[in-house]
Amino acid sequence: MVQPLDVLTVGNALVDVIARENDEFLELVGVVKNSMTMVDEETALRIYDLMGPATEVSGGSAANTAVGVAAFGGNAGFIGRTRDDQVGDFFRHDIEAAGVRCAGGITTEGLATGRSYIIVTPDAHRTMCTYLGAANQLEVADIPTGLVEAAAITYIEGYLWDQPAAKDAIREIGDRVAAAGNQFAFTLSDSFCVDRNREEFLDLIEHRFDIVFANEAELCSLFQTDDFDAAFEGIRARCDVVAVTRSEKGSILARGEEIVEIPAAPTDVVDTTGAGDLYAAGVLFGLTHGMSLAESGQHGAIAAAEVISHVGARPVTDLRTLIA
Amino acid sequence: MVQPLDVLTVGNALVDVIARENDEFLELVGVVKNSMTMVDEETALRIYDLMGPATEVSGGSAANTAVGVAAFGGNAGFIGRTRDDQVGDFFRHDIEAAGVRCAGGITTEGLATGRSYIIVTPDAHRTMCTYLGAANQLEVADIPTGLVEAAAITYIEGYLWDQPAAKDAIREIGDRVAAAGNQFAFTLSDSFCVDRNREEFLDLIEHRFDIVFANEAELCSLFQTDDFDAAFEGIRARCDVVAVTRSEKGSILARGEEIVEIPAAPTDVVDTTGAGDLYAAGVLFGLTHGMSLAESGQHGAIAAAEVISHVGARPVTDLRTLIA
Numbered sequence: 001m002v003q004p005l006d007v008l009t010v011g012n013a014l015v016d017v018i019a020r021e022n023d024e025f026l027e028l029v030g031v032v033k034n035s036m037t038m039v040d041e042e043t044a045l046r047i048y049d050l051m052g053p054a055t056e057v058s059g060g061s062a063a064n065t066a067v068g069v070a071a072f073g074g075n076a077g078f079i080g081r082t083r084d085d086q087v088g089d090f091f092r093h094d095i096e097a098a099g100v101r102c103a104g105g106i107t108t109e110g111l112a113t114g115r116s117y118i119i120v121t122p123d124a125h126r127t128m129c130t131y132l133g134a135a136n137q138l139e140v141a142d143i144p145t146g147l148v149e150a151a152a153i154t155y156i157e158g159y160l161w162d163q164p165a166a167k168d169a170i171r172e173i174g175d176r177v178a179a180a181g182n183q184f185a186f187t188l189s190d191s192f193c194v195d196r197n198r199e200e201f202l203d204l205i206e207h208r209f210d211i212v213f214a215n216e217a218e219l220c221s222l223f224q225t226d227d228f229d230a231a232f233e234g235i236r237a238r239c240d241v242v243a244v245t246r247s248e249k250g251s252i253l254a255r256g257e258e259i260v261e262i263p264a265a266p267t268d269v270v271d272t273t274g275a276g277d278l279y280a281a282g283v284l285f286g287l288t289h290g291m292s293l294a295e296s297g298q299h300g301a302i303a304a305a306e307v308i309s310h311v312g313a314r315p316v317t318d319l320r321t322l323i324a
Numbered sequence: 325m326v327q328p329l330d331v332l333t334v335g336n337a338l339v340d341v342i343a344r345e346n347d348e349f350l351e352l353v354g355v356v357k358n359s360m361t362m363v364d365e366e367t368a369l370r371i372y373d374l375m376g377p378a379t380e381v382s383g384g385s386a387a388n389t390a391v392g393v394a395a396f397g398g399n400a401g402f403i404g405r406t407r408d409d410q411v412g413d414f415f416r417h418d419i420e421a422a423g424v425r426c427a428g429g430i431t432t433e434g435l436a437t438g439r440s441y442i443i444v445t446p447d448a449h450r451t452m453c454t455y456l457g458a459a460n461q462l463e464v465a466d467i468p469t470g471l472v473e474a475a476a477i478t479y480i481e482g483y484l485w486d487q488p489a490a491k492d493a494i495r496e497i498g499d500r501v502a503a504a505g506n507q508f509a510f511t512l513s514d515s516f517c518v519d520r521n522r523e524e525f526l527d528l529i530e531h532r533f534d535i536v537f538a539n540e541a542e543l544c545s546l547f548q549t550d551d552f553d554a555a556f557e558g559i560r561a562r563c564d565v566v567a568v569t570r571s572e573k574g575s576i577l578a579r580g581e582e583i584v585e586i587p588a589a590p591t592d593v594v595d596t597t598g599a600g601d602l603y604a605a606g607v608l609f610g611l612t613h614g615m616s617l618a619e620s621g622q623h624g625a626i627a628a629a630e631v632i633s634h635v636g637a638r639p640v641t642d643l644r645t646l647i648a
Binding site: 019020048049051052053054055056057058067085086087090093094095097098112312314316 | 343344372373375376377378379380381382391409410411414417418419421422436636638640
């Protein structure tokens, strides 16, 4: 019998390699500020060679969300693929030490564990160049029997759509979620990722996902509009619950006819990496603990504020103490 | 022709694995607070299993000192042994990205690159459990031709004395320093390290080293006394320059008849890891740039204050801007 989970997340298992650089550095390496660019190993190594001294901490969008749920005291699990190398050891150690049940294959040959090279500019914004490595090889066999069935909500990151092999695994997960009568949640991840997968995302949101997370840019990209209100109406009509982050303007959530706006929690912004991931953690924790939509949004705002107040995409504080 | 260096440091090449834990954790793993304990791989893995999520940053006492000298704008080099693994890649990337000329062997088999598991308690103090790995295999062949001869000061960490193989390399370095008419500097590293090597350290300080760094506990351990003034007189009689750190009381330096006391620079203490290493960097930078003993001590105090204001043992700021 599999232990029940509040939230199971599925995504790329990555270790973040974080350095502070000026905006000129982004031009030098040729990446768009605030975006996430997938790079091959050669490009990743070229960027790393140019980067200053770095801090390595475990990351990965959906993995960060699982850690956030656990930091609120929730039961969280994560599925993602790593390799049996030192970076993979870091990743698995950190997520398990955070109290998350970590599943997914560990490859013994082939590509190394994935890394995300994160450049934090003086304005605290983060620009990411991700080498997926082993994460790129997520497959149906990585989904343990019974785990999806045991999770009240299963949450998938949009980044996975850049990996053809992962799609079969996600379809399998979706079928199991539906068969168990559980909820299926999704984050659009990145506006360029939306751009690469628009038709598929729209179809899945309409037919598969119950809960959708996005930020303003991702949502506007999805509907190819500059009109946020129109985009928000568009997404709200297609799923049960939607939660959209708007940076310093806070967030807006909708469930059926109910709409709530949540102000951003005050904080000193040091590094915005993980803000969306931790916002999702707070909302998912709230939704799985009988909270109102507004309370769930407030949990999201508090978790996001915590993670942007320091370097790294995972909370360094027990989030329960911040709520109290 | 080898590029001239202000400071060449020799020590253990280590990546720090840092986690915040309560004092009870230290009892659980059975280590003495504020100490550095050498552990074998099995013990290292047991401690890592028990540790919470961690941050990985490059460390190693003498390596941190070299990075500090570079952060002041000095020409710095480092000699230490790593392996051709991911942790070794982190180490070499970070020290070179900091502007330090990195030398020393890279082993292709045998032990992994060394790691120091650092537990930061709520009072900001650090307790270290170090698995030396490849660092333990430093040997004469790791010293590039001409590098010691090109450095105004060569600085050795006391931790190296725990490795029998390294002693031959240090003797060779000492001979080359003397033949070139350069200066030889030393840090006592840790009071337990002093305890393990007292006679040898006293002999080397008397006959080999020109400049000696210590903290209060290390100095008192060296002379097996509780009387700091007596210990300070003892060390001062045995070498040209001595610099002793006294935590929040600041530091005291002596050169011949000259004695100066330097107050600690004000800062919020987050993590004391690297305080002594960066203090040494400031003093060595001053001494190699024609500064007075007092100015050199002030550079040490400023560098130490910077590094204890954040997690990690290397500066995140250009130290020149702090001096200005």
